Amino acid sequence: MARSPYSGKPQRAFWRGGVAGVGALELVDLYRPRFPLTPETRVFTAGSCFAQHVGAAMTRAGLSVIDAEPALRGMPPETARRFGYGTYSARTGNIYTVRQFRQLVEEMLGLFTPALPAWEKDGRYWDALRPGVEPEGLTSPAQVAEMRAQHLVALGRALEGADLLVFTLGLTEGWEHRETGTVYPTAPGTIAGDHDADIFVFRNYGVAEILEDFTALEEMLAELNPGLRWLLTVSPVPLAATASGDHVLTATMRSKAVLRVVCDMACDSSDRIDYFPSYELVMSPAHAGGAFGPDLRSVRPEVVEGVMALFLASHGLAPAPEGVAEDVGDMSDDALCEEALLDAFRP
Helix, strand or coil: CCCCCCCCCCHHHCHHHHCECCCCCCCCCCCCCCCCCCCCCEEEEEECCHHHHHHHHHHHCCCEECCCCCCCCCCCHHHHHHCCCCCCCCCCCCCCCHHHHHHHHHHHCCCCCCCCCEEEECCEEEECCCHHHCCCCECCHHHHHHHHHHHHHHHHHHHHHCCEEEEEECCCEEEEECCCCCEECCCCCCCCCCCCCCCEEEEECCHHHHHHHHHHHHHHHHHHCCCCEEEEEECCCCCCCCCCCCCHHHHHHHHHHHHHHHHHHHHHHCCCEEECCHHHHHHCCCCCCCCECCCCCCECHHHHHHHHHHHHHHCCCCCCCCCHHHHHCCHHHHCCCHHHHHHHHCC
8 A cells, every 4th residue: 555644643543443433432542631630630610501510520520629609508409509509610600601701700800890780570680690590589789799799709719729720612602781892691581681682782702702702811810820721621512592693503503613613722822721522522423322312402411421431531530430320410400501591482
């Protein structure tokens, strides 16, 4: 056979034998960590709905996942999850876009003041920047402001003490306050508030915008915590709905492609940033029974378990204990996911 630049390449370089013929969750040579992860590594988790499963699996495996805002003693686990405790390392709620995370850190550092921070519904008030953590709302805008101030203090302490920030990028679509650019995790009117096209505008961020937001975010946190490293992932969960005007399938593909490119560019920019291909593992065509549940959005629990087992094994750590599949649960039932509420507006 003639000599070719592909001669001598390892098996991982070829689709046949690298993917075809190998179990979807048996791709042991898929991920090569840039830096070690040990049980002593202090991990901060944040991001979109799928990140909840990542953080939970790390906790079950005995990693030092930070919990800066723990639930009150004696609170039942189901209630704690419903109110956003223990979901992420701080009670941030879901952070769907990089711009949302950037503005949160800017607010924490006193560099940004969000517009319309409290949204009302039926005489109750929600923190517009994390509406999912108070499912019943609060009594007044003042109470919203007080609890948010406490949250920002806890967030700052957690980020300052973290060794590794695990961030799952979820969406490119978002809603902004026209005048100030304040970005919200949900569209007004989904949980609370009312949509007014004169006040709020839909945005679908592109690669350049997201990379600019991430660079600013990374630089701010490096100043706060010079030793902080990043592990990026992309959520495999499709959009529940789109406001882009495109079909939801093409809108989903566009969103995930943009986020995946941003991760690659961010990793190329710094050896302190790593990427774990959980998105690729879930989307692999090698899953015999498919990776998603009947709704084609919820990642099957055994797939989540397998993805995290592969991640841990790549770091020489023991996989999650037996029975984790039952604990992980279905994305729509167990994970706090405001975006899934958009399905209620389906015709």
